[in-house]
Amino acid sequence: MSVLIVGSIALDTVKTPVEEHSDLLGGSASYAAAAASFFSPVKLVGVVGDDFPESEFEFWKSRKVDIEGVQRVEGKTFRWSGEYAWDLNTRETRSVALNVFERFKPTLPPSYRKTDFVFLANIAPSLQAHVLDQMERPRFVVADTMDLWIETTRADLDALLRRIDLLILNDSEAREMTKETSLIKAGRRIRGFGPRFVAIKKGEHGALLFGENEFFSCGAYPLEDIHDPTGAGDTFAGGMAGYLAGNVSTVHFTDLRKAMIYGSVLASFCVEAFSLERLRNLSMEEINERYETFKLMSQFELA
Numbered sequence: 046m047s048v049l050i051v052g053s054i055a056l057d058t059v060k061t062p063v064e065e066h067s068d069l070l071g072g073s074a075s076y077a078a079a080a081a082s083f084f085s086p087v088k089l090v091g092v093v094g095d096d097f098p099e100s101e102f103e104f105w106k107s108r109k110v111d112i113e114g115v116q117r118v119e120g121k122t123f124r125w126s127g128e129y130a131w132d133l134n135t136r137e138t139r140s141v142a143l144n145v146f147e148r149f150k151p152t153l154p155p156s157y158r159k160t161d162f163v164f165l166a167n168i169a170p171s172l173q174a175h176v177l178d179q180m181e182r183p184r185f186v187v188a189d190t191m192d193l194w195i196e197t198t199r200a201d202l203d204a205l206l207r208r209i210d211l212l213i214l215n216d217s218e219a220r221e222m223t224k225e226t227s228l229i230k231a232g233r234r235i236r237g238f239g240p241r242f243v244a245i246k247k248g249e250h251g252a253l254l255f256g257e258n259e260f261f262s263c264g265a266y267p268l269e270d271i272h273d274p275t276g277a278g279d280t281f282a283g284g285m286a287g288y289l290a291g292n293v294s295t296v297h298f299t300d301l302r303k304a305m306i307y308g309s310v311l312a313s314f315c316v317e318a319f320s321l322e323r324l325r326n327l328s329m330e331e332i333n334e335r336y337e338t339f340k341l342m343s344q345f346e347l348a
């Protein structure tokens with residue numbers, strides 16, 4: 046089965062303490078689509094301007110990403126710029142130019158409306174809801190969000206939470222949303238807001254998964270060299286959604302545990318290079334190899 050992914054498509058400028066690169070392919074939907082495409086066909090929804098490189102459309106086509114839902118309009122593509130501190134964890138946004146994103150209203154082509162799996166990557170919750178309004182009963186809906194929407198459009202976000210199956214967010218967002226310091230309490234409370242499942246990402250410290258009377262915790266893949274952490278969260282979520290769409294018809298907690306490991310594996314590759322560069326030349330063999338290493342690393346009773 047395929048997965049519909051909606052979110053931002055951007056040209057990013059990223060500065061780390063050792064390198065700076067501009068006009069790189071970025072955006073929540075770009076990362077998520079690349080990650081998901083390893084497991085299932087993707088239907089992409091987003092908007093780009095007339096400055097967007099044609100070669101990126103060729104990249105998506107080569108990855109079997111359907112781009113019929115990507116609007117190409119007059120004007121400049123959404124641009125974001127961020128700078129990382131020495132820990133490569135703390136990030137400051139240097140600039141955001143919404144450009145064509147400002148008037149973006151996602152409209153689904155008729156061929157997208159019956160897609161079973163949906164990943165609503167990070168965009169305004171009202172736009173995420175607008176996508177769901179156009180769909181015919183998807184089987185499983187995953188959504189991501191960010192501090193901006195928790196702070197500025199909470200009512201829209203609360204309405205969306207009642208319509209989704211899995212919310213993926215990071216630790217600081219979970220605390221902000223619930224005003225709980227404990228992530229365990231936060232995860233449980235967010236389930237009370239609507240989603241059946243909640244995944245809380247803790248960056249280099251792994252992720253937590255909450256279901257009804259079910260809990261799972263996994264570490265992050267230990268990496269020696271991180272070059273650019275941008276998009277790791279989107280890659281994690283896209284990997285999870287893609288794995289579910291490609292391998293599962295009715296989602297159970299055990300499927301989500303595996304999906305979370307695949308998401309972590311994809312995210313670990315993402316941060317090894319700037320932008321989507323590592324995801325572009327990644328193979329399924331490399332993914333499976335790291336998945337197996339992950340399995341061995343998490344085992345504590347050896348025969």
Ligand code: AMP
Pocket residue numbers: 053054055056057070071072073124125141167168193274275276277278279
């Ligand atoms: P992450 O590192 O997972 O937070 O995602 C980084 C990506 O999010 C970058 O490629 C940006 O282009 C994109 N981005 C930054 N701000 C926004 C925003 N307000 N809405 C949607 N996408 C954004």
